[in-house]
Amino acid sequence: MKTELEDNKVDEILINAEQLSKRIAELGTEITADYDADDEVVMVGILRGGIMFMADLARHVDLPVIFDFMDVSSYEGTESSGVVRVIKDLEENIENKNVLIVEDIIDTGLTLKHVVDFLETRDPASIRVCTLLDKPERRTEKQVEVDYNGFEIPDKFVVGYGLDYNEKYRNVPYIFVLKPEVYE
Numbered sequence: 001m002k003t004e005l006e007d008n009k010v011d012e013i014l015i016n017a018e019q020l021s022k023r024i025a026e027l028g029t030e031i032t033a034d035y036d037a038d039d040e041v042v043m044v045g046i047l048r049g050g051i052m053f054m055a056d057l058a059r060h061v062d063l064p065v066i067f068d069f070m071d072v073s074s075y076e077g078t079e080s081s082g083v084v085r086v087i088k089d090l091e092e093n094i095e096n097k098n099v100l101i102v103e104d105i106i107d108t109g110l111t112l113k114h115v116v117d118f119l120e121t122r123d124p125a126s127i128r129v130c131t132l133l134d135k136p137e138r139r140t141e142k143q144v145e146v147d148y149n150g151f152e153i154p155d156k157f158v159v160g161y162g163l164d165y166n167e168k169y170r171n172v173p174y175i176f177v178l179k180p181e182v183y184e
């Protein structure tokens with residue numbers, strides 16, 4: 001089915017719905033195998049982009065899972081300092097809990113670095129990181145450890161499946177590159 005979106009907005013579909021669901025199922029299986037069967041895992045979804053991924057991933061994680069969310073934002077113009085503001089903190093107490101951070105995309109890695117450092121101060125039993133997308137070319141913080149990575153992608157601005165441009169396209173069921181004219 002050709003849609004208005006595909007005709008006018010999509011430059012290139014980078015990862016289609018079938019590829020997403022196949023890879024997410026694999027990640028879920030991998031995560032399930034890495035914990036003990038009775039380990040409770042607090043999945044921390046990073047708003048807003050991470051929620052599609054988290055919802056689909058969690059269905060493939062056969063462990064006791066708790067959902068929680070954080071919202072963070074990078075300070076404009078200070079990207080290199082890694083200063084990130086916490087807009088919404090967790091509801092759960094994560095002390096001695098297994099935390100799995102679920103991110104849509106890791107670009108420079110600065111957001112993730114801040115979130116991990118912030119949560120470490122609460123003495124969780126473990127912190128692991130699962131990202132759907134990774135742009136390794138853009139990484140500045142090499143020390144950020146990513147435990148689970150769905151797809152490595154080139155340094156292009158991508159949207160869909162949780163990712164937005166001006167809050168749009170989050171509901172599109174695949175990951176795509178926007179046509180340049182959409183930005184103009």
Ligand code: XMP
Nearest residue numbers: 105106107108109110111156157158163164
């Ligand atoms: P850093 O650089 O801190 O950035 O790893 C991570 C955050 O930047 C946003 N981001 C994107 N959002 N398409 C998007 O819609 C992209 O290609 C993209 N690259 C980075 C995103 O909010 C992510 O959490």
Ligand code: MG
Nearest residue numbers: 049163164165
């Ligand atoms: Mg965004």
